[in-house]
Amino acid sequence: MMLRLFAVQNAYQLQHQGEYADLPKLIELGYLPKDLEGTETTGYRFQLALAEDKKSYTVSAAPASYNRSGKLSYFMNQTGVAKSKDVKGKPYVP
Numbered sequence: 001m002m003l004r005l006f007a008v009q010n011a012y013q014l015q016h017q018g019e020y021a022d023l024p025k026l027i028e029l030g031y032l033p034k035d036l037e038g039t040e041t042t043g044y045r046f047q048l049a050l051a052e053d054k055k056s057y058t059v060s061a062a063p064a065s066y067n068r069s070g071k072l073s074y075f076m077n078q079t080g081v082a083k084s085k086d087v088k089g090k091p092y093v094p
Contacts, residue, residue, distance in 0.1 A: 001042060005059055006080045008032060019054035020078065023047075043069030047091060060091040 008031040009020050023046065026032045035041040044061040051057065058077045063070035066089025073092035076082040085092045 001036070001044075001046070002059065002061060002074055002076050002082050003080075005032065005046075005048070006076060006082075009057065009078065020050055020057045021054075022050050039064035039069070044074075045091075058093075060093065062087075062091045063089050065089075 005026075008026055012021050012026065012029075012031065013019060021029075023032070023036065027034050027036060033041075036046050039045055042061075043064055045064055046059065046061050048057060048059045056078045058075065060073065060075050062073040071086050072084040073087050073090060074082060074084045075092045075094055083092065083094055085094075
């Protein structure tokens, strides 16, 4: 899902003068599934933070139920470099 989000953000910014969108906007436009707002289908909590100028972003995914829905937490920014680490179910921020 992180790689899909990266691809969607790249497509969006190409059409919007280099600005990225927040998660609700990407869902509203149909680029991402609405179930990302919850944890039922993915087992993860996704958080996307835009820079004030909307020219960069970070996204994290943490297990909704540590050791049950997953152990690794993930982090990625607009460069597409994804990192993961076991931080006991908390969001990973390198």
